[in-house]
Amino acid sequence: MTFAWRAAGMNYLQYSSIAARALRRVAKQELQAEIAKRQGVAVKYAKWDSGKAGVSAAIPDVETRPKADN
């Protein structure tokens, strides 16, 4: 079974963080201050070969709102 988001070239980390961000956005206002503290998690990866790290790259976030709203 292939998911539409995977067919579009997204990976599970991107998919799950889009969903998490979308859910945080609709929590009640009084919870938003607490939520802001756990926003902005990023993943970086590098492929190691013969004991040497390759180029480090970030898995980019797929944003659907202007930065300030996220």
Place this chain on the structure above:
Amino acid sequence: MSLFARTLKPATALARLSRQSARFYASETAAAAPAAGKLVVNFALPHAAILKGTEVNQVDMSAVSGDLGILADHVPTIEQLKPGVIDIISDSGSAKYFVSGGFAIMNPNSVLNINAIEAFKLEDLDPQAVATNLAESQRLASSAKDELTKEAAAIEVELYEAIQTALSGKSK
């Protein structure tokens, strides 16, 4: 695990190390077996543990493979969760959480582990915000120029629609 620990014991430095970073098999995680007909639930988010070793009667969830209700002695399984409601039913009533997605792991010994990135109680969600964000995501899903943004918006539409369904079901 026990065999591994025994072989390390003679070397004290190593023994200390093995105590600090003790590893266990999944089958060893349940400290105490639950009472008959009960299910032990661990429900964890990256930033909080919502339930830790709590005995409940039933857990309803919506997985990618379909909606399911889990009772004690459920067959072991791993399910990918859709954005949806996790309904935890215990003697004191039902507690409904909306999760953004994650995994549920049913162990052979009536222990259910649920991992999600984000979860809120239904009453902590703002229906007004859901409606405005749904409209914005729907607009993006049909008009965004690049494929990834479009797909991301489609994921959001699915999530917001699931929240609306959950919230309307609650008021019935």
